[in-house]
Amino acid sequence: MAVFTVNTTADKINPSDGVISLREAIALANNNPGQDTILFQLEPGQQTITLDSNPLNLPNIPSLPNIPSLPNIPSLPNIPSLPDIPNLPTLENQPTLEITESVNIVGLQEPDQITIEGDGGSFDIFTISNGANVTVTNLTISEGEDGIQVDDGNLNVINSILTDNKSDGIKIEGDNANVNVVGSSFTKNTSDGIEIAGENTNLKVINTIFTENKSDGIEIAGENTNLNVVGSSFISNEKDGINIKANNTTSFVSKSTFSQNGDNGFDINAVGQNVKVIDSTIIKNEDTGIEIGTSEEVTNNVVQIFNSDIIENLTGGSGGGVSVLGIDNEVLLVNNQITGNSAEVNGGGIAVDSGNTMFLGNNTITDNIADSDNNGTGDGGGLFIGLGAIVGIRASQITDKVDLGGEYRNVFGNFFDLGDNDIAGNDIQV
Incomplete structure (x- = not known):
């Protein structure tokens, strides 16, 4: 259980430069078993970490000239086998911050003080794999394809902003994920605030706002989902506030508001749903409440x-x-x-x-x-x-x-x- 402190907004891996980037901190956490923590120590004021599409700074390889035909080469003698080479850490030149071990990523006091942004949508900001348990607190995540994609693992998002992503704020792609969202906002994502594509997902949403997303606030496309929503608002999304389109889900919604969505406030349009709505307001939606x-x-x-x-x-x-x-x-x-x-x-x-x-x-x-x-x-x-x-x-x-x-x-x-x-x-x- 180590603590790694990010002290630069640069997005690079350079072990000899005396600073730790977010990418380096995640790489260190990925190579250290247990629930590590990543903190930030940056200049005062709002800071942005823009992810580099070429984080290892690999040069472009020039085209090779045409090689003339070579004469026949005589047979070479047998070469003895080389000794085994120990495993070396793999550095992939991918812009996405892939998390493969459990980690807490904790921003500063307010979520808008640190923004992690992509290039406008050619890659996800974070992906979670290898069964990692990840908590993201007090961050803004924007300009990715998906803000966070859960391929294999569990996710907590606390007091964070997911905005202006080209697809979803969060996309749950893998099966059997547990995702909790508390006190956060999902705004102006080009598709959904949260999309569930994997099966057997447990999603809990508390005191969270979904507004002005280009599709649904929450879309459930994975079967056997359990959804629990408390004290949350779904306002002015271009389609539904919540859209359940996968079979056999269970949903509990309490003390929540569905207002001015471009389609239904709450759309329950698949087979075998069990839905309970309590103490909620469904108002001024442009189709059925x-x-x-x-x-x-x-x-x-x-x-x-x-x-x-x-x-x-x-x-x-x-x-x-x-x-x-x-x-x-x-x-x-x-x-x-x-x-x-x-x-x-x-x-x-x-x-x-x-x-x-x-x-x-x-x-x-x-x-x-x-x-x-x-x-x-x-x-x-x-x-x-x-x-x-x-x-x-x-x-x-x-x-x-x-x-x-x-x-x-x-x-x-x-x-x-x-x-x-x-x-x-x-x-x-x-």
Whole structure:
């Protein structure tokens, strides 16, 4: 457990120059078993370490001239075998900082005081391999392809900024990774804030901001992922706040905000998801607040939403606040405020396709709009229930909805009235 101190912003390997670069510190840690620590002792103020695409400063090799044909060479006598040469450390002339042994990399007091940057996206800033356990604290990581790529290992990111990377802030490529992110921000990455491509990943995100990423805040493309999000914000990403597109994931989201994303706030569009959302706000997204399932596919998702505000989302399809697509989804909504959402087709507040099951308990569903483009297509300002969907409603208020086409302002479709409801006007029920 050694401590290596970086005292230059230069990116080079030169053991005889009397200073230690970040690249040298990582090389030293890679050759020293155990959980080492890398610290920084740089000039005061904001400092940037720009990674060199040719860190070993290898010269360009000139083209060789054409060699004339050689005459036949007589056979040489047998040469005796050379003795074994001991293993020497390998120095690869790659710009990526590859971490192969466990290490803590600790910046200064604020994350913007030290920036590790690439050349705009031709290589990753950090890669983690060989099962290393890595913690990154108080750093800004930018201008890479991925800010950090996890090929084989585990990662903690604390109070750090991952911004302006050409692909993802963090990409989890390997299987069985454990990744924890606390108090950090992912901004303006060209793809996702965090992308999970490997399987069996455990990702925990606490008090972290995902904003203005060109795709999703978090994208889950690897199966059997466990996602835990607490106290985090997904704001103004160009696609979804969170996009689950891989099967059999488990997600828990608490005290988080999904706002002004260019697509859905939360998109649950694969098979076999188990999702729980508690005490969260889903507001002003440019498509459905929470979309569950995939149209005309058996998706078998179980989604529970408690004590949350789903407000002023809008969609060009059905279900401005909550949309349940596909078949065999089970959705529970309890103690939620679903207000001011709109859909150009059905269900300004909620739309439930045929073949799905939903229970609504103690919800307030008001001031939602169906058929928002007023073209005569769309019903159920508050709630649209497709033929064959099973919906039970208890102790809920569904009032003051608008269907701009003029029919079924509040609820369209058959439902089980389980008592203590305040449901107004033009409703069908059993």
